[in-house]
């Protein structure tokens with residue numbers, strides 16, 4: 419990963435504009451590009467992905483003034499290019515409270531962002547290749563009872579009866595009837611638009627190059643020379659957030675991952691659930707227009723900080739897709755792509771208050787599965803800022819867990835857990 423270089427935390431401010439502050443400008447929401455205008459707000463947010471934009475929306479609903487700064491277009495990074503899986507099934511138990519709250523928020527999507535985002539509760543079917551995989555799905559169902567997922571275990575015969583279009587060799591599966599999928603290209607930018615409509619000052623093409631606390635508040639500087647002052651700072655800069663945390667003396671082992679995706683030409687409808695695989699490897703869904711969106715494997719990071727599909731992985735993904743989904747044989751793939759996603763060694767986000775700097779909150783490292791929980795993370799951040807607490811248990815996501823391991827604490831067993839980006 420090669421994040422943009424910058425100075426954070428104790429860094430001296432630089433490039434301070436001499437232009438007057440915009441704090442007295444009239445306050446309707448603004449979404450604007452490349453401004454070099456100083457401003458002041460209750461909360462500054464670095465990153466306008468689904469996390470930052472939903473935090474801005476919920477903060478505006480609490481009446482706080484908010485400035486969102488994004489180095490590009492809001493929702494153009496991981497939040498806008500992901501597979502579109504909106505699932506609870508398969509998440510680690512510590513994520514289920516957050517995921518359950520997100521499930522409620524997704525049901526209110528048109529009220530929140532003004533569009534349905536092609537969100538459908540199609541069901542999420544997690545497939546087992548072997549009897550051992552099926553047992554793992556059964557164990558997960560037993561462990562997560564009480565989270566209202568209503569998981570239904572299907573043996574091989576039942577799977578073949580219900581889903582005749584699947585590879586007949588599968589050992590079974592687990593269906594979560596109310597999980598589903600949505601269009602990330604519509605949903606994530608819509609969160610930023612909704613935040614702006616609610617009164618947030620959303621600034622695109624504004625790369626943050628330094629941030630520190632000057633004793634009175636945060637001072638955030640952008641590459642274009644704007645200086646933003648705020649009482650609170652939220653770091654949700656995705657795969658680039660680790661650098662900001664490090665600047666506040668909180669180094670974390672964030673890396674980036676680049677899940678490989680492809681989409682077919684429109685095909686006659688056949689796949690009426692979103693598919694995943696126990697142990698990972700491939701996932702697939704079909705949209706109303708007939709295109710099948712399929713993920714599996716990894717792309718590669720380029721020196722410019724963007725990621726691209728890697729040629730050697732394409733044949734593997736094509737072969738896996740044709741084996742799992744016989745109706746795809748002979749279909750045309752019209753596009754491959756990937757994205758840049760922040761990932762943590764335990765595949766859990768960093769979420770909560772900074773351990774070094776009062777008023778700073780982190781939310782990053784969503785490890786390939788943050789689209790579904792993104793809106794709930796935004797709501798939690800708004801509660802942490804406005805109330806100083808949240809009712810959603812987030813202790814497992816404290817940034818201190820990495821400080822502790824740096825001082826010799828035993829690594830957690832779940833660091834070797836299955837990892838899938840859907």
Ligand SMILES: Cc1cc2nc3c(=O)[nH]c(=O)nc-3n(C[C@H](O)[C@H](O)[C@H](O)COP(=O)(O)OP(=O)(O)OC[C@H]3O[C@@H](n4cnc5c(N)ncnc54)[C@H](O)[C@@H]3O)c2cc1C
Nearest residue numbers: 465467469489497500501503626656757787788789790840
């Ligand atoms: C290909 C792919 C498939 C995925 N599939 C799924 C899925 O099916 N289901 C699921 O739940 N999750 C999935 N994910 C994960 C999910 O997309 C992410 O976890 C989630 O979108 C992260 O949201 P975010 O807002 O934290 O980060 P991002 O969307 O990456 O947003 C971070 C923002 O910060 C901005 N930024 C960074 N540095 C700076 C700076 N210095 N100054 C200003 N702005 C800055 C960036 O421009 C970016 O817009 C997938 C991810 C990828 C890449």
